[in-house]
Amino acid sequence: MDVSKFVSLGRKIIGVGRNYKAHAAEMGYSHPTDPVLFLKPTSSYVTQGNPIIYPKLCSNLHHEVELGIVIGRKGKNIPIHDALSFIGGYVLAIDMTARDLQSAAKTKGNPWSIAKGMDTFCPVSPVLSVAVIPEPQNTAIWLKVNDKLVQNGCTKDMIFPIPDIISYVSARFTLEEHDVILTGTPEGVGPVEIGQKITAGIGDTFEMGFEVVEEK
Numbered sequence: 095m096d097v098s099k100f101v102s103l104g105r106k107i108i109g110v111g112r113n114y115k116a117h118a119a120e121m122g123y124s125h126p127t128d129p130v131l132f133l134k135p136t137s138s139y140v141t142q143g144n145p146i147i148y149p150k151l152c153s154n155l156h157h158e159v160e161l162g163i164v165i166g167r168k169g170k171n172i173p174i175h176d177a178l179s180f181i182g183g184y185v186l187a188i189d190m191t192a193r194d195l196q197s198a199a200k201t202k203g204n205p206w207s208i209a210k211g212m213d214t215f216c217p218v219s220p221v222l223s224v225a226v227i228p229e230p231q232n233t234a235i236w237l238k239v240n241d242k243l244v245q246n247g248c249t250k251d252m253i254f255p256i257p258d259i260i261s262y263v264s265a266r267f268t269l270e271e272h273d274v275i276l277t278g279t280p281e282g283v284g285p286v287e288i289g290q291k292i293t294a295g296i297g298d299t300f301e302m303g304f305e306v307v308e309e310k
């Protein structure tokens with residue numbers, strides 16, 4: 095096996111948590127002083143036409159709709175003023191979270207990897223070109239559960255704006271082409287149930303849908 099091939103292929107999923115004041119408040123968190131980062135494995139990706147699997151190990155699965163940044167080229171210690179030039183596109187993503195496992199992990203001081211990283215915990219759209227989202231810092235993102243609108247946010251409400259996030263992350267992890275940064279969720283997160291249909295969108299520009307199914 096040629097290790098150099100997969101070592102050089104950047105495909106990290108980096109999550110930013112608590113990046114919207116109203117969501118931090120609904121979760122009982124204070125305003126973070128620095129971005130809160132976590133990683134999801136790429137095995138959590140799922141694309142339209144495939145279901146979100148409700149794991150047997152979870153009893154409280156939550157939706158979190160988010161704008162994802164797709165990195166266009168490699169960068170380390172990217173200055174804020176140059177950060178937008180590292181964006182190759184965007185995705186709409188749902189940061190599925192096993193809230194029960196996350197709460198237990200927090201209580202024990204353990205990482206969120208399992209709560210955020212199980213199979214199909216990162217439903218994503220195809221990559222949308224930068225032209226499709228001309229104002230990434232002023233873009234509506236929404237999510238419906240069975241046609242009921244439960245999240246209806248705008249990226250202007252981020253605590254840490256997109257250039258700051260890219261700069262902050264790149265000071266810690268080298269960013270590579272095709273890495274994805276999930277920029278945090280607005281308020282309205284909540285549970286999904288087996289059999290429900292989750293629809294998420296970017297304003298009236300784009301929408302995607304996923305069914306939630308039981309793990310076999």
Ligand SMILES: CC(=O)CC(=O)C(=O)O
Nearest residue numbers: 110111112113191278279
């Ligand atoms: C509490 C969380 O799960 C943080 C998170 O992912 C967010 O988007 O905020």
Ligand SMILES: [Mg+2]
Nearest residue numbers: 158189278279
């Ligand atoms: Mg999230």
